[in-house]
Amino acid sequence: MSAIPKTQLVSLFETTGSLDVLKTAKIASPQIAAANDIIIKNKYAGVNFIDSYLRKGLYPSPELPFTLGQESSGVVVAIGDEVTNFKVGDNVAYIAPKAFAQYTKLTDKSKLVKLDDNLSEDEFKIYGGALLQGLTALTFISESYNVKKDDFILVWAASGGTGSILVQLASQRGAKVIAIASTSEKLAKTKELGAQFTINYKTEDVAARVKEITNGQGVAAVYDSVGKVSFDISLESLTRKGTFVSFGNASGMVPPLVITRLSAKNIVFVRPRVLGYVETPQEWDHYTGILLNALQSGDLKLDISAVYPLSEFSKATEALESGKTSGKLIIEIPQ
Numbered sequence: 001m002s003a004i005p006k007t008q009l010v011s012l013f014e015t016t017g018s019l020d021v022l023k024t025a026k027i028a029s030p031q032i033a034a035a036n037d038i039i040i041k042n043k044y045a046g047v048n049f050i051d052s053y054l055r056k057g058l059y060p061s062p063e064l065p066f067t068l069g070q071e072s073s074g075v076v077v078a079i080g081d082e083v084t085n086f087k088v089g090d091n092v093a094y095i096a097p098k099a100f101a102q103y104t105k106l107t108d109k110s111k112l113v114k115l116d117d118n119l120s121e122d123e124f125k126i127y128g129g130a131l132l133q134g135l136t137a138l139t140f141i142s143e144s145y146n147v148k149k150d151d152f153i154l155v156w157a158a159s160g161g162t163g164s165i166l167v168q169l170a171s172q173r174g175a176k177v178i179a180i181a182s183t184s185e186k187l188a189k190t191k192e193l194g195a196q197f198t199i200n201y202k203t204e205d206v207a208a209r210v211k212e213i214t215n216g217q218g219v220a221a222v223y224d225s226v227g228k229v230s231f232d233i234s235l236e237s238l239t240r241k242g243t244f245v246s247f248g249n250a251s252g253m254v255p256p257l258v259i260t261r262l263s264a265k266n267i268v269f270v271r272p273r274v275l276g277y278v279e280t281p282q283e284w285d286h287y288t289g290i291l292l293n294a295l296q297s298g299d300l301k302l303d304i305s306a307v308y309p310l311s312e313f314s315k316a317t318e319a320l321e322s323g324k325t326s327g328k329l330i331i332e333i334p335q
Ligand code: NDP
Pocket: 047, 048, 049, 050, 132, 133, 136, 156, 157, 158, 159, 160, 161, 162, 163, 180, 181, 182, 183, 186, 225, 226, 247, 248, 249, 250, 251, 252, 272, 273, 274, 275, 320, 321, 322, 323, 324, 325, 326, 327
């Protein structure tokens, strides 16, 4: 077992608030305390909106100070006596809190997946940022609404982290993806990923364009991560018996829904959370298996648009919160 230093660098906040509450701090490293503990030496961690929701206090943080980060890749450096499914030296990726740290303690029941031996740095980067948004896209196109060939599917923030994966996976199923984004550069990216139609919501009337594209019918499902400003447009764009998958709040929380608004077109409304679809070991193995295969085969591409050192997490989240980024932002953990 490798020795774990007594202290480590992490990105944390002590009180909720704006970007200036973020700190790179030295705190005690985790140590094996229970027989099923696993300690990971992190390499690359993914930046997600949930980090900013927690920092702002939009989602409650379970403790203060709070170490940020929700997913990472790395190497197992220590295990408790009863761990049998992982060994020291295994390359892994995981979804769990406290990933913006040099070391993270998990257990043998955590959302952890073994990766191949001998990974390149680029592969560690991809796996460090692929799980959260990859599993979100994969489970939401399978379970929230089962996307089928020839379905019209509307995707907001389509060049973003989750959106760019939704576009690829839905297109590969044969769906006709209508991608929405704020700039022509972002929309051009979505075309490369497989979108058949694009709409710039800053300059075009989305609901009218959707009607035109779908011959007046509307889309079978909408994937809406933008929230507050997109809600009404999404509802208007759906076909009769369409499915509204509302899964994020990039522009702010969706105001309380008057459910009778769903009756006009018999809309199915779902507000899913990715971890709710990969809760059991069987679900986790099933979906991580599909996702890792798609990444390994090259069928699914993770568009990493920037890599920031841990000490610059505040710049990374500022960029994500600005709404100007495409693809995935990654944090490089100091080794
Ligand atoms: P993205 O990479 O998609 O970035 C957000 C995008 O949203 C921006 O690039 C921008 O794209 C668009 N946007 C529109 N309005 C705003 C605004 N006011 N401020 C910022 N961005 C805006 O982010 P993610 O893929 O990481 O996450 C998207 C959402 O999905 C988040 O709310 C996140 O919490 C949620 N999510 C939910 C999950 C779940 O389990 N329910 C799992 C994963 C993510 P454009 O310029 O094209 O409009």
